[in-house]
Amino acid sequence: MFRTIFQFELSYWMRNPLLYGFSIILFGLSFLTMWGMSAEAHIGDNIVMMNSYYKINNMANMFALLLIFLLPAIIGHSVFRDYSSRFYTVFYSFPFTKTHYLGAKFLSAFCVVAIIVCLLTAGFMLGSIMPGVKDAAMLPFDILNYLHLILLFLLPNMLFFGSVVWALTLATRNMYISFIGVILMVIVQYFAKGVLGSSGLDLWAAVSDPTGDAAVAYVARYWTLEERNMNSLPISGVILYNRLFWLLISVLILGWSFLRFEFHQFASVKKSRKKATTDQPIPLRKVPQISLPDVAKDYSFANQLRTTWHLSAVNFRAIVFSWPFASILLAGGLLVLFQQYQMGPQEGVVSIPTTANMLRFPMFFFSAIVNLLTFLYAGVLVHKDRLYRMNSFVDISPQADWVSLLSKLLSLLKMQLVLLSLVMIGGIIAQLLAGYYRLEIGHYLFELYLLQGIHFFAWACLALSIHTVFKRMYWGYFVLILIPLGNIVLPSLGDYLGMNLLKEPLLQFNTVRDIFLGFDYSDFHGYGSQLTTYFSYKLYWFFCSILLLIIGLLFWVRGLSFRWQERWTLARSRYRGGFSYSLLIALVLFIGTGGFIYYQEHVVSKVFFSEQEMEAISAKNEQQYGQLEGMVQPILSDVKMTMDIYPETQDFVASGTFTYINKAESVIDTIILAKSFKEQTSCSIRQAHQLLMQDEYLQYEVIQLDKGLEQGDSLHIFLEVSNYPNNFLHHNSRVIANGTYLTHHILPRLGFKDILLRNQKARKKHGLPSREFSEQLPEDSSLLGYDNPANNMGLITYECVISTSLDQQALTMGKLKRSWQKNRRNYAHFQSDGPIVNTLSWLSGIYEEKSYSGPDQEVKLYRHPLQGKNDVHFFHGLRSSLAYCSTWFGPLKYDTIRVVEFPITEGTYATVHGNLMPYSESYFTCDIADEENAVFNMPFFVSAHEVAHCWWGHRLDPANVAGGRMITEGLANYIAMKATETAYDKELVLNLRKEYHEMYLEERARQSNETPLVHSSLENEFLNYRKASLAIYAMSEFLGETVYNQALAQFEESFRHTEPPFASALDFIAYMKSATPDSLQYLIHDLFETITLYDNRLNEVRLVESNGSYTTQLVLTASKYRADSKGKRSYGTAPLQTGDLQSLPLADYLDVGLYDEQDRLIEWKRVLVTNMTNTYSWTTSQAVHKVQIDPHYLLFDVNRSDDLWERDN
């Protein structure tokens, strides 16, 4: 019997177009992705192997997610078919056992899934050996990898999700519940991987993620590119446990459903007995007499609308008051709440639970859930009448087709609103739990019900019309899942095919340019101008939705219809009168708004450039002005200007005289004025000159001076800069209603625009020759002076009269000379008290002012009136850092320092311009626990960091070559750490270093273009900020703070405000070397000149107690290696060797920490190791419970778990 059923089932699937549809699409996806990526693979230093096991595993698991959503249509359908056709009533009386029936059904369906899984994998295999793939990016073909993938991940995952689907379908005999079950499981998976993973419970996440993704991520978290290319995933440890655990769960689920199953009329035997209802029969002798009460009937439009509402309420209740939906609500609600409560801390800092945060954090995942449920319930609603065989009653009712469609749409929208309400409810709970009582209900309602509401409206319309067109719900669901996927695939396809149009958001259903799932919101100006963009795109998608609804209505199924041809004829017969007009109107409006938006964005707009437009500009820049590259220009030295900001109309006008001096030795007679793309600029030069070229497209003016500028000669340019006027669909100005933050980017620069196309493929596309972009290295001394155009630094004198509206305050650098009111506007005159660096900014907003008077400076803080929570930390940080820097590196000459907040929409960073420090709103919304300073204090740290830049970056301004920012950012972070240590304790900074250490190791694994610090690129933040500060801190620890800081002070003093050659990383290293004893010189080489890591281990620890003293005997293996840019290890020409382990020759100091029962450091030893294997024996007065190598996190070691020994209790 088993064979009969099994064969019958398989042959059923072989005849089922659904199987072919799924297979072809999944195979096509994997095949094309692999082929396309391998053919377009980037060949160069950091080559990513396209068919590495790690990469295939990642891609396959992503595509397999699609299949998971389709499991109900295969595994669920295999039994559901018997119920929906009501054949089970006959079938279940046949003489077969449930082992045969269930076994054959499940195995045949699982075979079908396995076939699709194999095809999916075959797609990768075939794609990797197609013609055109770049061999350099491919590993040799290895079938084992693919088998491994199928057997270890894909099939077990399908088994787990399949068993959930199977059990639910058998238990409820209802198809859509198994769809819900899958969505629930995906929530669990996300919860395990995303939420647990990001809250420091990654080991838990690794085991509890049913797909094994988190386990893989956990194992590979520090893998470098080299390792990701070459390693295969070990079938041991976390991965093995994860796989076994979930295999066990799957078997348990299957077993449970098997035991529970009975060949019975009803799904649940117990329940069905209760359900049967009997009544009193009518006496036969009684002949009925019927006279129906007279009731009013109304078929008017208004009443049809009322009926629509009523029907939607019934459908809505049927959805919402059902346990599947309730469980989704519960799981989704918990997930949302958990995300809101956790809110992914950044660098250990938690943000205040502002309403904007509550709204933003859960949306990334939750909106996918809302979409999936919309797709599912749209199908359920469209097919509901037919599913329950109520259709004849409904279809013959005298209601127009639109009543039915609209009522279903309404119930779907109501369901979406219920789901979205979870975000509000969760948000408010999370806020109250955190003791945050600024509840902005209006903000919640506006964003969820209006902004998100119109977003999901379009998906609901699409889902309804797709489900109407497809008679089979599975097909509709499948197609719907493919559409968001298409939105992601389309742009990369456009890249691949070189078709820019495919990248156009207007062609990706329901997308809005630059707004993805969440909104930027600032307390200063709310949503700002992004709403203009949002609403204009959503209007376009609204018309699209209406169009879709009309199409749905044309194909609306009422009564019986069979073939496509018949439905088509019916649709055509419906297409007349009101139908045809409304369809045409919707079409015209849809195309009209689309065209209008396209025209605005690509033709009219001066501030928005799509990626491809920017590419074209870059290419043209290089083609037309390439010969100007490297041309030396005079340097800005004096600014006398006015800046008028108009927040009411969101405009500004800046004008003034800008003086430049030729600081290079050569004579300069050609001035290249590179103007901002986003501003209108006019300029005039006093010196006699000729205009050689004026380019409106690339915004250049090239001027020939009649008399060239000798070294030291100056050039005066009068500039007037203002924004392009704003219009209905576009905001062209950088000025915002409140919290304007303008920087020197509005001003023209002198010289060639450095917007070179660095992507070789893009260069080729635009006809540019291929070109190697190498880093400018400090070893080339010719790059350290003014002859290198990158070094456009230097000091300026600055004077500015700034004005804004009466309710706002305007600020810029310098000393406030005078402020006054005129023409109902606020004016202020600022002047720098001495030379400042040439980065400028202007701010205007409604601020609350706080100030603090220090020994040398007055510190003023301007911030949003409601954001005073962290004032004390800002002041503390500023004060501590000022004190630290003044002590070690000499006093600062500013008498006022102004910290001004700018909205989070304008950026999430802090910076220093002269004595002005613009800080992002994000630092003002950090949640710092005052009571316990165990948490990293971001406002304190940022303030300390920015203050340090007044010395490191302003007073000493290194050349803009590789390694330059390593000095300034590394030192600023080092000083901030030291200030933190002084103000709080060493423990806090140790925690921060641990955090940085982890981040450095993870980022180095991800980025895989690591250079030694001395050559770290100016843009490389993970080296400049994190690794540099760790290395500098380690130097300071080994040398002693005094010795080290004195060396720094000498370095600063000898380069303070000097003329070229500017300081470079080589100078920095030279000063460090001069202060370092010979025995520690290796540290500088290891930390700064090479990439060096340790792989130390504690092999053995033994404790001996005698007479109240405790002896710890330990064996320590020391190993050190160099890594190349890809993370490949090497051990030098004469490596040490112990067993399998190798090491560079050693003469290194290692610290070993001994801890007591309460995890307190009893003492630490610094030992000199020269061999790999070392034995030590130390006596302490307390019992040792933990031993750790490098307890202060001074060295880099990827695997620290084997550096640690803990006593078992």
Add this chain to the structure above:
Amino acid sequence: MDLQIQELSKIYPNGVQALKDVSIHIQQGMFGLLGPNGAGKSTLMRTIATLQSPDQGSLHFDGLDIQQDKMAVRKILGYLPQEFGVYPRMSAEKLLDYLARLKGVVGRQDRRRLIDYCLHVTNLTDVRKKAVSGYSGGMKQRFGIAQILLNNPKLIIVDEPTAGLDPAERQRFLNILREISTKSVVIFSTHIVDDIKDLCTDMAIMNQGSILYHAEPEQGIRSLEGQIFVQNTHRSQLQELERSHLVLSSSFNRDNSIQLRVLADQHPGEDFRPVAPTLEDVYFATLQHSSLS
């Protein structure tokens, strides 16, 4: 009040001709549509009920063109399909409210009165709060009647409603139907001849997509007066007799002999005795005729 059907044809995509030039005129009262399974009855019923479009032909009810003006027809239409289901977890009361709303009964009070009455007539008042999906077959069929009544329909189509009902339930069901038919056109399909005999004022016999016969039941029986004969015979002689006579039906007697009913213009022989014709004879005779011609 009448229904006029002209030259209706329908061919399904699989090639089956479900309706073949069907023309018929049906008047107020109860009209029985008799025919074997697969005769095209349901297709005809669904076509009248606006659920299906014919390939050719026209249907008019009281001057309304059913194909052109579906909405107008739906306002006065009551339909009980051969098989129907209901939404799960919904009580009779809630479901009827839902359907009454669909049928255009606006007032909340009106709906309540109407539903209470319909439940009363169909004797479902006691179980009105129970889920219809848990009803027994007879109760479910009565619920079907209740929903028909909601819009006080003028044209009622009932597709094989008595199949599967016990005799008492069947009788009750037919009683209600008969009562309604005094004020409307009721079209009622069945393959049980007895359903028609007593109740229907008019009837037709259908097979293979065509109307074979259309008359009042009495008239049909009268037309066979004196032409039906019976013989008790043995199985061995059956084939012989079937060849020489037009056999309408044969059935076993208790003693294992077989009773043959034959149609003949004259007395077919001495072994036969004349009997009064029944409606069943009319049905079989019509089917025989059509298969012969």
